[in-house]
Amino acid sequence: MMGNVDIFEMMANRYDTPERIQISKATADAIRKYLVDTHDKNAIDFGCGTGLVGMNLLNDFNSMLFLDPSQKMIEQIKQKIDDFNIRNADTLCFDFEKESRTNLQADYIFMAQVLLHINDVELVLSRLYDILNVGGHLLIVDFNKNDEIVSDKVHNGFDQNNLTELMTKIGYREIQSKTFYFGSKLFMNHDASLFILDSRR
Template sequence: MTSNEWDEFAAEWDGNTATSAYADHAFAELAQVVDLAGLRVFDFGCGTGLLAERLSPHVSKVVALDGSSKMIEQLKLKALPNVFPIAGFLTASLMRRNTLLQTKFDLVTASSVCAFLPDYGAILQTLRSLLRSGGTYVQWDWLASEESTETGFTKRRVRRAMAAAGFINIALTQPFTIEKFGDDTQVLMAVGQIP
């Protein structure tokens, strides 16, 4: 899906019970594995900021990036004082130009975004480069039963890609399900750290 396709969903995104439930569950699971107090967070593929909104009261700063300018417009309307939205794609050029991306983060989150990207391994390398030493990466995506699925990941694929990107202490769980097109769909949560 291109950014323009995601733009079409922006105005109604927060009103969707499944997207709100996903963010609620993701935040609850995150709070169990990471002490959020005072952290500097990069929320990659933030959409309208549903996860950033939940993180905001618990962390020092959230830099929230999404390729959809309309999603970012919705996040800006929330006027969260410690959330700094960026509309754009995570490229080396953007990372050089935007001062918000030039200080390392304690935590990088990627909620239901990585399975939609063309080069998962490359984006993991880029996200890893944004973390400080000892920092944590947390990802949620649909759990796939086979490698060829376009909208999710197998545990094997995620573990292999995270290890190749240099993450350690990798933990994979299936912490919750979300109703998607009338079926309960498992969500895969991946947690890794950098040395």
């Protein structure tokens, strides 16, 4: 179940549809509202896909690491970094569901529509907690739970309260979340809404 890396490998070169670009911009704008004095901070765009969200936030950070388990997605980003001569970005192909990575450190990690593809949510959120600097932020953007959606490939969204409880158990603090985006046919052909959750280590 989930992971879905092979699906994303096939989609990589036609991933940047107008709708995805629009949602990524709205997501980046929502994340930006939570950023304070981040110009000397280092960020990870976790499960970055083709980097649509992170590319919108490059100027808000000192550096950005684009991290994704799909090599083809990472190749798309490398191309963008070359094409636009971006100096403060790097890439890493890595799967946090398979192993942890202790030599990474970040002040900010954001994951946009990534959690729904992760099988063991608690495991990955714990591993991300471990690489956050003290006082650092994890920002999650994902779909609100929708019981009409039944899939063995993705979670059908998340209940903000349940997610907050789980994250509190892991050790995250100062958790706040709110719904910020509504769209028709947004999530597996269902109308859906996205929430943003901010937390600190």
